[in-house]
Structures are given as structure tokens and as C-alpha cells.
Amino acid sequence: MMEMFTEESFLRIESLVRECGKIMLSANDIEADTSNIKKKSGDADFVTVFDESVQKALIEGILCVFPEAKFFAEEKDNFAEDTKEGICFVIDPIDGTTNFIHSLGASSISVAMLYNGEIVYSVVYDPYREELFSAIKGKGANLNGKKISVSDREMENAVISFGTTPYKKEQYGCKGFSIAHNIFMHCADIRRSGSAAIDMANVACGRTDGFFECILSPWDYAGGTLLIEEAGGIVSDFSGEPVGFSAPGPVVCSNKNVYKKLIALINNK
Incomplete structure (x- = not known):
């Protein structure tokens, strides 16, 4: 192709x-x-x-x-x-x-x-x-x-970034911060840049180790998705399914060492 x-x-x-x-x-x-x-x-x-x-x-x-x-x-x-x-x-x-x-x-x-x-x-x-x-x-x-390439850090040494979806505070604000707190208790630290594309690019080059946001539009994450996948990382929705590019949805991405733990923490398991 x-x-x-x-x-x-x-x-x-x-x-x-x-x-x-x-x-x-x-x-x-x-x-x-x-x-x-x-x-x-x-x-x-x-x-x-x-x-x-x-x-x-x-x-x-x-x-x-x-x-x-x-x-x-x-x-x-x-x-x-x-x-x-x-x-x-x-x-x-x-x-x-x-x-x-x-x-x-x-x-x-x-x-x-x-x-x-x-x-x-x-x-x-x-x-x-x-x-x-x-x-x-x-x-x-x-x-x-x-x-x-993405990093090879494990969760306990990982820096995870997240988005707050400020224009949908009522629907996702509390959920996003609740997930962030849950992750914070299991990783090195949490970050928030305000640009999902930059957050995903930072995962792709190994500066940070994961990123999530409760709802994003395709233009927010499409560019970062291929960066991370081609750098050896994983991108999915919160249930572990591939993201689509025609409608908004939740996004999580990370290196392969962090991914399963990150998904579990997002789903409070």
C-alpha cells in the first residue's frame, strides 16, 4: 500500500x-x-x-x-x-x-x-x-x-500524562481525576500538558511512559496514534480495543511494559 x-x-x-x-x-x-x-x-x-x-x-x-x-x-x-x-x-x-x-x-x-x-x-x-x-x-x-522509540520503564518508575477534557467537565471531569489519582498511587508521577498530541508524542519518544484521556476527538489523537505504534507502543480505547477515527472516544497509550497495568488502573481493577 x-x-x-x-x-x-x-x-x-x-x-x-x-x-x-x-x-x-x-x-x-x-x-x-x-x-x-x-x-x-x-x-x-x-x-x-x-x-x-x-x-x-x-x-x-x-x-x-x-x-x-x-x-x-x-x-x-x-x-x-x-x-x-x-x-x-x-x-x-x-x-x-x-x-x-x-x-x-x-x-x-x-x-x-x-x-x-x-x-x-x-x-x-x-x-x-x-x-x-x-x-x-x-x-x-x-x-x-x-x-x-517508546521507553521500557515499568509502572513504578513511569511518568503518566493525562487530559482533563475541560469542555466536558460535567460528564468526564470527576472520572478523569479519579483515574489520575488511582494511577498516581502506582507510578512515579503524573503530568498534564494541555495538548494530547504533544503528550502522545512524548510517549512515542520515551520521555513519558503513558497517556490517557476520557474523551478525545479523532483529530486530537490520530497523529499521535501512528507515532506511538511505529515507535513500539500501544494505543487503544479503555476496553483495549483499537481506536477509531470517525467519532470521539476514550484513549489510552503507553509502552508495552506499562500497558496492561495502566488499563487495569483505568478500569479500577
Whole structure:
């Protein structure tokens, strides 16, 4: 399947993503101009003009490389069937928008390419650290061109990150923190970055050892999924089933030594 796609086409996508990172870096004191920010589904669910600009640039640029591509992206109307046939790019233009608004320097661009419903290529780019994570199905994962792999730590020495799903506090807030507390009592420490894509990239390169969130949209985790799998880790839902890419759902990922224990702790077993 991968012979259908050239290395040059993937390099063009990576160059495009780096250019879009410059749009993020151009932002300055976003909160000072209220016209920069809009609320979406809830009090903690925001979109900025920069999200929209990055997404527009990504879609236009990708169509120059793959004219037949469809898109499943955060800041647009989506159709689940688009993710199941042909080429579809799953895009989060700025993952960690709240961090971005508050100038915390912990946001990323996530792009995953599906072919007939399977991820074949992905990129997660952190412009603040100039770190570009990429993976090609069957060819491993890289950070700025160098091979990466998940850690081999056991649970007692593991650092586990998690997401709080702040725009769905009523449904998932207590559950997420309850799980985090349960895990905290069995691992070295807990972290929360505010960008699921960065959290998953950190698992892929072995900085951290696992990540979970009670509910994520496909654009939040699609890019990180292939990174982790190609780096030797595991990604699933909370019941151990493979994640899908057409609807939101729970996500857990880790190295192979931590995975079974992490799943058990999530399910309070």
C-alpha cells in the first residue's frame, strides 16, 4: 500500500506543517484583542483566528500534494464516511488552544493521513521547540529525522500524562481525576500538558511512559496514534480495543511494559 505514496509527498507535507507553525509563532498577546477568540461548544472550548488560518493553509497546501484528499478537521463540518474510503487527512490545526491563548508555549499541529480508514502517515509539530515528529506505516517513527522509540520503564518508575477534557467537565471531569489519582498511587508521577498530541508524542519518544484521556476527538489523537505504534507502543480505547477515527472516544497509550497495568488502573481493577 505504501508504495502508492512517495517520500517526496510526505516531505512536502512536513514542510507545509513547519510553515504553518510560523503562523502560530506570529501570535502575540492573543487575549488583548477579543476578536481573536470565539467559544465553540462550552466555556472552555475555544477557537482562534489562528486555528482557522492554520487549518486553511494546511488544507490548501495538502490539496496541492493530494488533490483527491478529503478532510476531517477540528474547525469544519465533518462527515464520518470521509475517513473510511480513499485519502482523508485528519487535522487539528492547533492542539492545545487554551495553552495557545494563554501564551504557554505548549501547543502543536497534528496531521494524520488515512487511506481506506487506516493511518499511513502522521506528523505532530511543536513549533515552540522546533520538534517535528513523523511516522510512516511500517517504517518507524522519527523526531527531526532521527528514529525514536517508546521507553521500557515499568509502572513504578513511569511518568503518566493525562487530559482533563475541560469542555466536558460535567460528564468526564470527576472520572478523569479519579483515574489520575488511582494511577498516581502506582507510578512515579503524573503530568498534564494541555495538548494530547504533544503528550502522545512524548510517549512515542520515551520521555513519558503513558497517556490517557476520557474523551478525545479523532483529530486530537490520530497523529499521535501512528507515532506511538511505529515507535513500539500501544494505543487503544479503555476496553483495549483499537481506536477509531470517525467519532470521539476514550484513549489510552503507553509502552508495552506499562500497558496492561495502566488499563487495569483505568478500569479500577
